[in-house]
Amino acid sequence: MADKNNAQVKIKKQEKPNTLHKKKLLIYAHYYVPDTASTGQILRELAEGMLDTFDITVICVVPSYLGTIEDKYKTQKYYEENINGVKVLRIRVPEFSKTNKMSRIKNILGYFFGAMAATFKVGKQDYVFSISQPPILGGLIGVWGKWMKRAKYIYNIQDFNPEQVLAVGYSKNKIVTGLMMWFDKFSCKRSDLVITVGRDLVETLNGRFRGATPPKSALINNWIDEKEIYPLEADNEKVVAFKKKYELEDKFVIMYSGNIGLYYDLENLLKVIEKFPTDTKAADGREVIFAFVGAGSVLDKLILYKEKHHMDNVVFIPYQAKEDLIYSLNAGDVHWCVNAKGIKGVSCPSKYYGLAACGKPVLGVLETGSEVRCLIEETNGGLCCEPGEYDEVENNIRWFIEHAGSVEVEQMGHRGHEDLIKNLTREESVKKYAEEILGC
Numbered sequence: 001m002a003d004k005n006n007a008q009v010k011i012k013k014q015e016k017p018n019t020l021h022k023k024k025l026l027i028y029a030h031y032y033v034p035d036t037a038s039t040g041q042i043l044r045e046l047a048e049g050m051l052d053t054f055d056i057t058v059i060c061v062v063p064s065y066l067g068t069i070e071d072k073y074k075t076q077k078y079y080e081e082n083i084n085g086v087k088v089l090r091i092r093v094p095e096f097s098k099t100n101k102m103s104r105i106k107n108i109l110g111y112f113f114g115a116m117a118a119t120f121k122v123g124k125q126d127y128v129f130s131i132s133q134p135p136i137l138g139g140l141i142g143v144w145g146k147w148m149k150r151a152k153y154i155y156n157i158q159d160f161n162p163e164q165v166l167a168v169g170y171s172k173n174k175i176v177t178g179l180m181m182w183f184d185k186f187s188c189k190r191s192d193l194v195i196t197v198g199r200d201l202v203e204t205l206n207g208r209f210r211g212a213t214p215p216k217s218a219l220i221n222n223w224i225d226e227k228e229i230y231p232l233e234a235d236n237e238k239v240v241a242f243k244k245k246y247e248l249e250d251k252f253v254i255m256y257s258g259n260i261g262l263y264y265d266l267e268n269l270l271k272v273i274e275k276f277p278t279d280t281k282a283a284d285g286r287e288v289i290f291a292f293v294g295a296g297s298v299l300d301k302l303i304l305y306k307e308k309h310h311m312d313n314v315v316f317i318p319y320q321a322k323e324d325l326i327y328s329l330n331a332g333d334v335h336w337c338v339n340a341k342g343i344k345g346v347s348c349p350s351k352y353y354g355l356a357a358c359g360k361p362v363l364g365v366l367e368t369g370s371e372v373r374c375l376i377e378e379t380n381g382g383l384c385c386e387p388g389e390y391d392e393v394e395n396n397i398r399w400f401i402e403h404a405g406s407v408e409v410e411q412m413g414h415r416g417h418e419d420l421i422k423n424l425t426r427e428e429s430v431k432k433y434a435e436e437i438l439g440c
Contacts, residue, residue, distance in 0.1 A: 198371025
């Protein structure tokens, strides 16, 4: 027994030096696994990927992305967990409904003020990292953490606000949007480093400070884990099962996968799809079908339009579990990657990385100079046109239909995949994050 205790002491002494040299990094994540929010997934992979460099703590809400909270998270104010080596401090927040704005606001404010208080529970930190979610408050909580911990602050901007709000006409109140801009510029100015996810977002950041010195910034692309999402053969058992379940067998599938929400102009794109009759055949003889996989605020409108106009070549498929995403993405022959007009420099559609990872050609409706359009055009990985150019959208759909099964279409997907493996892997992006944080 004494020998066993001595052995444990020796192990602890050997482990201690390995943790002493690590800098401490605090991440404000809002959502974190097991929540399915895309930013929560990115932050999980980022945190776990940097554990060799940093001792990492995440402050986030209890699992509640869909609005409901399990009973086990309703009895305490804070919950401490360890997920794959990452220390997680969860804050209890009120439940909410996505259709009730007031409940949503209460939930977000619960996170904001809860995170401020939770900051005092995590000890000394060398770096504080926050993202631009929730809008404006995500940046401000990072400034708070910097001041309270006397740490370097890294602000990761996934979406610019109020620019996004203005782009889709969600609010035209100049007082509200003016205050939003002031606060988010304040967060940028107080940061030691701003990391954006696209070259057009870098331009937006610099444009905010035209005539003054912009904050230090870096561009690091988002990613998808290329070891989890990759090309599969058409006869893969689970791909075949997915197609059979949703009646996609022997069809030429033009797929949209992701959030069916405000920022994608999907209602007008459905009107373009209406120009392709139900009996439209691709060049290789397969019937053409348009599949929408996901959910969001405009889904019901799309379903009503489809039913009213008898568009039997359009199907709607629920969100797929993360472990099944590889099969649904591989079931598409061509994939949409779209944004509404005005989103350039404001947001970057990260769904592109999944499409490239599974080696699929892309039907892009994206503004010239936007990050993902640049990636598609640089690799010749698909066809692109401007948002609102509906005649060109129709022409590009028709081109893919007329070239279905061709080597040309197949090579588009291959080129996008090769570029991702060479330049846009999870490992490469996480490495850049660690280097930029240490160097700020």
